[in-house]
Amino acid sequence: MFHEAAKLRRLTSRISLLNYGSPATMSHRPDVRPTERIRCSILSNSSEAARKVATEIASLIRIRQAEGRKCVLGLATGSTPTGIYAELVRMHKEESLSFRNVVTFNLDEYYPMQPEDLQSYVRFMKEHLFNHIDILPENANVPDGTVPVEKIAEYCRDYEARIAALGGIDIQILGIGRTGHIGFNEPGSDQTSRTRMITLDSVTRTDAASDFFGTENVPRRAITMGVGTILEAKRIYILAFGENKATIVSKTIEGEMTPTIPATYLQKHPNTEFLIDSAAAANLTRIRAPWIVTDVTWDPVTIRRAVIWLSENVGKALLKLTDSDYNEGGLQDLLAEHGSAYEINLKVFRHLQATIIGWPGGKPDHMKRPGDRPQPFDHIFPKRVLCFSPHPDDDVISMGGTLIRLADQGHHVHIAYQTSGNIAVFDDDTLRFTEFVSDYCAAFGLMSDRIRELEDHVEEFLKKKQAGQVDSREVQQIKGLIRRGEARAGARCCGVPSENLFFMDMPFYDTGRVKKKPLGDEDIRITVELLRKLRPHQIYAAGDLTDPHGTHRTCLKAIILACDQCRNDDWYKDCEVWLYRGAWQEWPVHQIEMAVPLSPEEVKQKRDAIFKHESQKDRALFPGSDMREFWQRAEARNAATAKRYDQLGLAEYEAIEGFVRWDGSWGLND
Numbered sequence: 001m002f003h004e005a006a007k008l009r010r011l012t013s014r015i016s017l018l019n020y021g022s023p024a025t026m027s028h029r030p031d032v033r034p035t036e037r038i039r040c041s042i043l044s045n046s047s048e049a050a051r052k053v054a055t056e057i058a059s060l061i062r063i064r065q066a067e068g069r070k071c072v073l074g075l076a077t078g079s080t081p082t083g084i085y086a087e088l089v090r091m092h093k094e095e096s097l098s099f100r101n102v103v104t105f106n107l108d109e110y111y112p113m114q115p116e117d118l119q120s121y122v123r124f125m126k127e128h129l130f131n132h133i134d135i136l137p138e139n140a141n142v143p144d145g146t147v148p149v150e151k152i153a154e155y156c157r158d159y160e161a162r163i164a165a166l167g168g169i170d171i172q173i174l175g176i177g178r179t180g181h182i183g184f185n186e187p188g189s190d191q192t193s194r195t196r197m198i199t200l201d202s203v204t205r206t207d208a209a210s211d212f213f214g215t216e217n218v219p220r221r222a223i224t225m226g227v228g229t230i231l232e233a234k235r236i237y238i239l240a241f242g243e244n245k246a247t248i249v250s251k252t253i254e255g256e257m258t259p260t261i262p263a264t265y266l267q268k269h270p271n272t273e274f275l276i277d278s279a280a281a282a283n284l285t286r287i288r289a290p291w292i293v294t295d296v297t298w299d300p301v302t303i304r305r306a307v308i309w310l311s312e313n314v315g316k317a318l319l320k321l322t323d324s325d326y327n328e329g330g331l332q333d334l335l336a337e338h339g340s341a342y343e344i345n346l347k348v349f350r351h352l353q354a355t356i357i358g359w360p361g362g363k364p365d366h367m368k369r370p371g372d373r374p375q376p377f378d379h380i381f382p383k384r385v386l387c388f389s390p391h392p393d394d395d396v397i398s399m400g401g402t403l404i405r406l407a408d409q410g411h412h413v414h415i416a417y418q419t420s421g422n423i424a425v426f427d428d429d430t431l432r433f434t435e436f437v438s439d440y441c442a443a444f445g446l447m448s449d450r451i452r453e454l455e456d457h458v459e460e461f462l463k464k465k466q467a468g469q470v471d472s473r474e475v476q477q478i479k480g481l482i483r484r485g486e487a488r489a490g491a492r493c494c495g496v497p498s499e500n501l502f503f504m505d506m507p508f509y510d511t512g513r514v515k516k517k518p519l520g521d522e523d524i525r526i527t528v529e530l531l532r533k534l535r536p537h538q539i540y541a542a543g544d545l546t547d548p549h550g551t552h553r554t555c556l557k558a559i560i561l562a563c564d565q566c567r568n569d570d571w572y573k574d575c576e577v578w579l580y581r582g583a584w585q586e587w588p589v590h591q592i593e594m595a596v597p598l599s600p601e602e603v604k605q606k607r608d609a610i611f612k613h614e615s616q617k618d619r620a621l622f623p624g625s626d627m628r629e630f631w632q633r634a635e636a637r638n639a640a641t642a643k644r645y646d647q648l649g650l651a652e653y654e655a656i657e658g659f660v661r662w663d664g665s666w667g668l669n670d
Contacts, residue, residue: 035285035293036253037267040274042281046241049275050083053237057084057171058091064170065101072163073104074172074230075129076183077121079550080239081173085129092133099135105163106142107174107183108224111152111197113145118468118513119211120145143195143223152223156195160229172233176240179203180248180261184224191265193226210514210622213468227265236272238263240280243585249276250283292330298337300351305590306331307348308648317649318349352650355595360402360659361385361411361538377574382411383537386530390542390555391421392487393613397630398582399540400494400606401598401638402657407495411538416502416530417487418555419509420480423471424621427462430478434458470512480505482615489612493605502530508554514622519554519561527562535571539563543579543587543660552584560662577662583630586637589644592658598638600654607631 033040043049057073064071075081091097106121115122122142130140141162147155163169174182179201185193186201199221200208209215230236240249252263253274266272281287290296291306310329311318323341326334338344354373362378377383385406389395395403395415407413438455441447454474461472471479488498506523508516531539541559542552556579566572578594581587598606610631611617618629626633638655646652 033286033293037255037257037264038253038272038274040253040276040281040284042276042278042284042287045277046080046083046239049239049241049277050081050087052275053084053173053239054087054091056235056237057088058095058097060170061097061099061102065098069101070166071102072166072168072170073102074169074225074233075104075106075125076173076175077106077108077124078175080175080241082128084173089129089132099133102135103139103166104135104141105159105169105225107230108222109143109145110219111145111221111223113219115142115146145223147223149197152197156197156223159195159225163229169233170235172230172236174230174236174238174263176238176245176248176252176263177204178207178244178248180252180263182227182230182238182263182266184222185227185230185262187260187262189227189262190259191231191262191268192228194229195223195225198222198224206627211468214621217468227262231265231269233269234271236266236269237275238266238272239275241277243279243282245276245280246282249274249280250285250288254285291334295333298334301590303334303338303344304348304351306334307344308590311648312644315647317647318345318352319649321345349649352589352645352648355592356597356645356651356656357594358405358597359409360594360596361406361409364410376576377537380537380574384534385411385413385538385540386534386536387413387415387540388542388555388559389415389417389487390552391419391424392417392483393421393490393610393616393630394542394544394552394583395487396490396494396606396609396613397634398542398544399580399596399657399659400490400609400634401602401655402540402580402596402659403491403494403496404602404605404609405596412500413494413496414500414502414534414536415487415491415496416504417484418504418506418527418558419551420476420503420505421483422476422479423512423514425479425482425615426621427465427475429482429615430475431458431462433478433482476512483613486613486615490609493609493612504530506555506558509551516551516554519557523558524561524565527558528565531562531566532569535569537574537576539575539577540659541577541579541662542581542583543662544581544584578659579662580657580659582634582637582657584626584633586641587658587660589641589648589658591660592641593661594659595641595645596657596659597642597651597653598655598657603635603638603655607635610634 043052061071088097092099106125109121110119113120117123125140125142141159143159144155176182179187181187181201181204184198184200184204186198186204200219205215205218205220208218212218248261248263251261252266255261255264257264257267278287285292286294289306289309296302307318307321310325310331311321313329314321314325316325321341323335326332326341334344335341357375361383362375362381363372364381387395387399387403403413434455438447438451441451457472457474458478461475484503488501491501492498504526506526508519508523511517539559541556543556544552563572563577616630620630628636635655638657641658642653642656645656
């Protein structure tokens with residue numbers, strides 16, 4: 001009886017406290033959870049979501065074919081729906097799925113935009129879908145970015161009329177922007193808005209900057225379907241993947257309907273489904289604090305999450321939490337199953353205390369003291385350490401302090417730069433370095449015809465280069481060399497000598513464009529060869545999957561697949577793999593398994609190492625959604641982690657770098 005009453009109190013009180021609205025307001029949506037206003041499915045990865053949507057589309061196409069009717073699809077662009085299009089192409093080629101009865105209407109297009117331009121959504125749709133299926137060209141509709149401005153209003157009315165003449169859109173695919181825009185319906189868009197010209201929000205333009213090689217090259221306007229047009233679709237799938245979408249996903253699904261987040265208007269639609277992965281779902285109540293809305297199994301990880309959550313909510317250190325705090329916080333079941341608050345607090349406190357490790361590679365025997373906590377592979381000293389860095393600066397940005405510690409403490413530290421990072425160098429830097437080489441050669445009598453030709457080529461190419469144009473091979477090589485030099489300087493600042501650096505230049509990255517090739521066998525082979533050459537005792541890899549361009553994800557997948565190939569090697573049994581973050585996001589405290597504390601001096605030394613990456617200083621070419629410089633992001637996140645440990649009642653440090661152990665039991669499924 002106590003447990004049933006506690007469940008009821010917990011559910012009703014927490015829903016009221018979090019202002020999610022009463023269950024009565026959602027009685028017409030029995031499939032929606034109490035804290036959620038849109039039906040939402042959390043899938044294991046984006047591939048599963050793509051298969052689900054593609055299967056629904058294929059089924060409807062075949063039904064319409066049998067009925068002798070058109071199937072009308074609303075399509076989106078960007079990285080989110082590409083998996084759907086790949087699956088539809090596969091179905092066409094392998095399962096004879098025909099698209100001759102399909103009519104498509106794309107959500108939007110930049111304005112002005114020529115259809116053959118690199119950033120054109122016409123080009124995007126042809127590359128990802130239209131060129132690979134049998135859709136009739138006249139049935140593939142994408143807003144026209146070449147229409148004279150004085151005829152835009154008329155064009156948009158005609159776009160609406162063509163949709164209406166076909167009976168409306170059967171299935172609409174959507175992504176979601178950081179501002180909550182759907183299509184290019186920016187904050188402030190009305191729920192009755194129709195297809196129109198719109199001025200792009202500064203955040204949207206910043207997010208698109210990488211596609212245009214700079215925010216200044218992103219068009220300021222676009223043509224978009226309206227919110228009202230979208231809401232008239234019979235079925236809507238909205239997809240979001242990755243940690244960088246977690247905040248806007250939770251606001252859209254659990255927040256109030258508001259014009260400042262246009263996606264929240266989907267709460268009105270009776271047949272909308274959100275498809276997300278676990279990373280994008282991280283801020284949903286059922287993931288962030290599941291004990292608020294349902295029964296949970298109180299395993300050690302869930303207990304730790306709940307107690308840390310409670311401590312931060314009430315503003316008390318762990319060891320100061322009382323039974324009353326647990327009861328009032330809706331954690332009565334946890335108390336009932338695991339004893340007093342003090343006993344639970346102590347277990348969580350001791351766990352967090354054990355994560356603070358000043359010797360990340362372990363101590364030599366002669367320095368160990370009675371009471372030191374044993375670490376895995378503590379018997380090996382010094383260790384061979386291999387840090388994989390997706391770009392030439394991720395090592396110092398994300399774990400520069402730990403690299404300093406490992407080198408100072410006598411370990412053999414190596415760094416492998418997985419990609420050249422050459423697309424992230426400004427053209428001005430390329431010209432400056434080319435001129436330096438020319439001047440140097442001239443000053444010392446080393447000038448040659450080849451040097452003159454190279455300087456002339458670079459100057460002429462960059463003078464005529466168009467926004468978004470792929471660099472020539474020579475320019476790409478110079479940009480790569482600039483980043484190599486910076487990587488060497490940053491590593492030396494951390495105590496890692498140049499002879500311990502490896503520049504892998506993984507082929508998947510080598511396109512000269514933001515869009516990369518899929519991970520290939522050669523990428524895996526290069527990684528396996530390096531592992532078998534060094535036979536490391538510790539591997540550090542980037543688990544920072546919020547990277548908006550996907551390079552970190554691809555690089556981590558290469559490491560995981562390479563480790564799988566090395567699993568039966570004799571050296572691998574003495575190897576551990578740690579995942580770092582920092583460039584884009586930090587590990588939450590409840591996930592951290594190794595917290596390396598940094599002194600004020602180490603923070604300064606780490607900053608100096610980041611400063612060596614001069615081409616990324618002041619203003620990076622691809623800054624992502626966080627406009628702060630990388631050193632500012634890193635320091636703020638490391639300081640915030642230290643502050644959280646302090647507020648939980650643990651030792652106070654200047655900064656902390658957090659790591660999570662990869663034990664081989666999970667991987668990347670995308």
